[in-house]
Amino acid sequence: MVWINAAVQGVLLGGLYALFACGLSLIFGVMRVVNLAHGDFAVLAAYLALAVIAAVHVPVLWAVLVAAPLFALVGYAVQRLIIQRSLDISPLTTLLVTFGLSIVIQNALLEVASANSQSLPAGLLTSGALRVSGQLSLGYLSLLIFGTAIVVIVALQMFLARTSMGRQVRAAADDQETASTLGVNVRHVFGIAAALAFATVALAGVAFGMYSSFDPSAGPQRLIFAFEAVVIGGMGSLWGTLAGGVILGVAQVLGSQVDAGFGVLAGHLVFLAVLALRPNGLIPSRSV
Amino acid sequence: MNLATEAGEAVAMIGANGAGKSTLLRTLAGLHRPAAGTIHLEGRDITAMPPHERAAAGIVLVPEGRRLFPSLTLEENLLVGTTPRRRGAWNLARIYELFPWMAARRAMTTVFLSGGEQQAVAIGRALMTNPRVLLLDELSLGLAPTVVQRLYDMLPQLLGAGMAVLLVEQDVTQALRVSGHVHCLLEGRITLSGRPAELKPADVEAAYFGLAHRGGGSG
Numbered sequence: 001m002v003w004i005n006a007a008v009q010g011v012l013l014g015g016l017y018a019l020f021a022c023g024l025s026l027i028f029g030v031m032r033v034v035n036l037a038h039g040d041f042a043v044l045a046a047y048l049a050l051a052v053i054a055a056v057h058v059p060v061l062w063a064v065l066v067a068a069p070l071f072a073l074v075g076y077a078v079q080r081l082i083i084q085r086s087l088d089i090s091p092l093t094t095l096l097v098t099f100g101l102s103i104v105i106q107n108a109l110l111e112v113a114s115a116n117s118q119s120l121p122a123g124l125l126t127s128g129a130l131r132v133s134g135q136l137s138l139g140y141l142s143l144l145i146f147g148t149a150i151v152v153i154v155a156l157q158m159f160l161a162r163t164s165m166g167r168q169v170r171a172a173a174d175d176q177e178t179a180s181t182l183g184v185n186v187r188h189v190f191g192i193a194a195a196l197a198f199a200t201v202a203l204a205g206v207a208f209g210m211y212s213s214f215d216p217s218a219g220p221q222r223l224i225f226a227f228e229a230v231v232i233g234g235m236g237s238l239w240g241t242l243a244g245g246v247i248l249g250v251a252q253v254l255g256s257q258v259d260a261g262f263g264v265l266a267g268h269l270v271f272l273a274v275l276a277l278r279p280n281g282l283i284p285s286r287s288v
Numbered sequence: 289m290n291l292a293t294e295a296g297e298a299v300a301m302i303g304a305n306g307a308g309k310s311t312l313l314r315t316l317a318g319l320h321r322p323a324a325g326t327i328h329l330e331g332r333d334i335t336a337m338p339p340h341e342r343a344a345a346g347i348v349l350v351p352e353g354r355r356l357f358p359s360l361t362l363e364e365n366l367l368v369g370t371t372p373r374r375r376g377a378w379n380l381a382r383i384y385e386l387f388p389w390m391a392a393r394r395a396m397t398t399v400f401l402s403g404g405e406q407q408a409v410a411i412g413r414a415l416m417t418n419p420r421v422l423l424l425d426e427l428s429l430g431l432a433p434t435v436v437q438r439l440y441d442m443l444p445q446l447l448g449a450g451m452a453v454l455l456v457e458q459d460v461t462q463a464l465r466v467s468g469h470v471h472c473l474l475e476g477r478i479t480l481s482g483r484p485a486e487l488k489p490a491d492v493e494a495a496y497f498g499l500a501h502r503g504g505g506s507g
Contacts, residue, residue, distance in 0.1 A: 180339040
């Protein structure tokens with residue numbers, strides 16, 4: 001029973017990782033950009049939610065309604081003004097530029113918010129749980145985050161598969177030049193993809209902030225989990241990212257069941273095993 | 289070089305590899321900036337216009353090597369052509385009428401289609417933009433002569449609808465057969481122009497190779 005409980009908690013934790021990783025997956029799948037500032041943007045979103053709560057005294061879930069659209073705008077601007085310019089130079093430049101962004105965000109947060117550890121007040125969500133049986137209970141917050149991850153990934157997938165803009169995104173991801181000669185404004189389309197990715201980063205950042213404490217330097221540590229989820233699942237595939245997140249979560253929780261210090265390491269070991277045996281991930285995608 | 293085309297007319301550029309034919313078409317589509325000179329569409333200077341705006345203005349390129357989108361289905365490939373939202377006679381139904389085999393395979397990816405079928409999808413995708421000027425780059429590349437002939441046989445239909453067609457071709461026979469006007473291009477310069485009926489084969493050959501006639505061989 002203990003192991004079943006651990007596996008279920010692992011699946012739920014995987015929802016958080018998948019929610020966090022899908023933005024990274026989308027930006028990589030469409031623009032072929034590895035956003036090294038992904039984790040820092042998530043931490044920035046958590047601080048933004050904290051500021052909104054402090055300013056207008058609304059529950060944390062309302063703060064998401066401010067953070068997500070604002071981050072979508074930030075994503076569009078970052079893509080058009082910073083990442084696109086570095087893409088025009090070389091793919092390597094984007095790595096340097098996003099690494100630079102990561103450092104700028106960390107230091108700006110340190111300057112404004114101090115190095116103190118913070119957390120987002122989630123009230124009943126944190127303490128309440130759905131009791132399934134004596135030894136198995138599902139935390140409301142974990143369930144909410146897992147549900148959000150599923151909804152976000154299904155919505156992104158529908159957007160890409162069913163809408164005209166989604167089709168333009170996939171066409172531009174395949175072949176920018178040909179897409180442009182057919183009327184696709186590639187820069188705008190990349191901006192839209194980044195906007196969606198950043199909106200999910202805001203959701204994930206706030207979710208992370210409710211789940212555990214954070215400080216200005218928490219980003220890179222979290223980025224590793226997102227990377228692992230993306231690589232385990234298959235680069236650029238959203239369903240793969242969901243599967244990767246869940247596998248990572250289960251590995252971590254089962255690992256910590258063996259030994260409290262073994263959890264994160266167990267996740268890394270699964271990641272290495274997948275890299276060694278299936279370097280394209282479990283569900284490799286054609287493009288997005 | 290001076291080059292002009294009108295609605296309802298097919299102009300062919302012929303020339304050997306490296307003559308600058310593809311570069312010319314790509315420049316017209318907006319993928320390259322010309323080093324000098326200007327491009328006008330119906331009197332409007334479009335030299336500085338980016339490619340997606342040129343598509344909206346009615347210039348579309350069927351690129352060399354077809355360049356279909358591998359992760360999209362056949363129908364999605366065609367639908368990318370609706371991006372510029374130009375009004376006109378071309379829509380999915382018309383394309384499926386022109387290429388009846390496509391309808392049954394609309395939900396498949398295009399990677400398993402034959403070269404000729406892929407070329408047809410590339411043409412259909414371009415037609416979906418309802419262009420005024422259709423740029424065809426090397427339709428014959430890697431295709432069997434009968435397939436090439438069948439693709440070019442639809443040209444009069446397109447011209448009849450008032451489209452201007454500028455095509456680039458290494459296959460001189462096809463180019464002479466389907467076009468109303470031919471330019472021979474050598475190292476970025478036009479060395480010979482005229483109506484196919486008025487051109488002597490020996491002159492075409494000389495212009496094509498940039499040499500005095502020495503007999504034998506064709507491109």
